[in-house]
Amino acid sequence: MTHELKKIFREYKEFHTGGLKTVLATVVALDGSSYRRPGVRMLICENGEMVGAVSGGCVEKEVLFQSASVFKTGRPKVMTYDGRFRLGCEGILYILIEPFEPSRELVEEFNKTIQNRTSFSICSYYEKEYGEHPDTGSVFVFGKDRISLNTISEENNYPSYVQILNPCYKLAIIGGEHDAVKLSKIALEMGWEVSVSVVPAEGKTIADFPGVDELWDVEPLEVPVEKIDDQTALVLMTHSYVKDLKYLHRVKECNPMYFGLLGPSKRREKLFNEYIELYPDDDFDFFDKIHGPAGLNLGAEAPEEIAIAIMAEILAVIRNQEPMMLKNKKQGIHN
Numbered sequence: 001m002t003h004e005l006k007k008i009f010r011e012y013k014e015f016h017t018g019g020l021k022t023v024l025a026t027v028v029a030l031d032g033s034s035y036r037r038p039g040v041r042m043l044i045c046e047n048g049e050m051v052g053a054v055s056g057g058c059v060e061k062e063v064l065f066q067s068a069s070v071f072k073t074g075r076p077k078v079m080t081y082d083g084r085f086r087l088g089c090e091g092i093l094y095i096l097i098e099p100f101e102p103s104r105e106l107v108e109e110f111n112k113t114i115q116n117r118t119s120f121s122i123c124s125y126y127e128k129e130y131g132e133h134p135d136t137g138s139v140f141v142f143g144k145d146r147i148s149l150n151t152i153s154e155e156n157n158y159p160s161y162v163q164i165l166n167p168c169y170k171l172a173i174i175g176g177e178h179d180a181v182k183l184s185k186i187a188l189e190m191g192w193e194v195s196v197s198v199v200p201a202e203g204k205t206i207a208d209f210p211g212v213d214e215l216w217d218v219e220p221l222e223v224p225v226e227k228i229d230d231q232t233a234l235v236l237m238t239h240s241y242v243k244d245l246k247y248l249h250r251v252k253e254c255n256p257m258y259f260g261l262l263g264p265s266k267r268r269e270k271l272f273n274e275y276i277e278l279y280p281d282d283d284f285d286f287f288d289k290i291h292g293p294a295g296l297n298l299g300a301e302a303p304e305e306i307a308i309a310i311m312a313e314i315l316a317v318i319r320n321q322e323p324m325m326l327k328n329k330k331q332g333i334h335n
Helices: 002-017 060-073 104-116 178-189 241-251 265-278 284-289 303-318
Strands: 022-032 041-045 050-052 077-082 091-099 120-125 137-142 145-148 160-165 170-174 193-198 214-217 232-236 258-261
Touching: 002 022, 002 041, 002 050, 002 104, 022 060, 022 160, 041 060, 050 060, 060 077, 060 091, 091 137, 104 137, 104 145, 170 178, 178 193, 178 303, 232 241, 232 303, 241 265, 258 303, 265 284
Parallel strands: 170 193, 170 232, 193 214, 232 258
Antiparallel strands: 022 041, 022 091, 041 050, 077 091, 120 137, 120 160, 137 145
């Protein structure tokens, strides 16, 4: 969710510079099931452009239509969308639509929070009934600071949807070969922040990895491990046995949310055994955290397929899910 909000703020800046008004649509409640759940948002510009989505594409046209009155009056409203008859999703969406004109203070605090990779929350007040409602709207909460998106009184009787947003997921790729480029592209498409680590001798530049946030052009023992936090997935994929040994020694104290190692099981065992010989005084418990070979068993062969298998395993691990075919799932998808 945080990466979607980042894009909304970024696109808002472009619209605002062009003198265009925008409104924000937030799914604040759901009865039944739907393609996406409460907390998803989209930005609508008065010229009809939309950023983000609140469903799979079926609800957005109605949101665009309903936003016209908010552009006209400047007052928030709640719209409902009954998917039981239109989509077969068996759910009713309640969507808060409000003017999106964040103050300079709000924009600066948001950008600082994103840069510092800290959590924040959004409290959205709404009425579970179609129409305009005074004092509805969203309040951003950064630590002890509460900044309203619009002028609303929080002393009201409206229910609220409170969403805690953690730092954006981040992928740290150690290695700069062809498959690392493919993996970075998939992660970027998912809205993740991506950093790639290579050694200077490789002669790589950030242009070799289109769209990535950072290139760590340093020796293995100089990798900025402080940038690998518990919202970061780490994948070691250098294709160099010697480099992998050095990188393992550097990142052993990290606590990423996922740690993947490319290569077959025999290579992994050989790597671990040689590591023990080289660094006998180390604590080897971190071996247990490593997913190697990295990826799910999807029969992947091409670099793109291997990248998909790795990202699929990362999602399964961080979401604490046991991969399975959805047709075999007894309960609902999101249970």
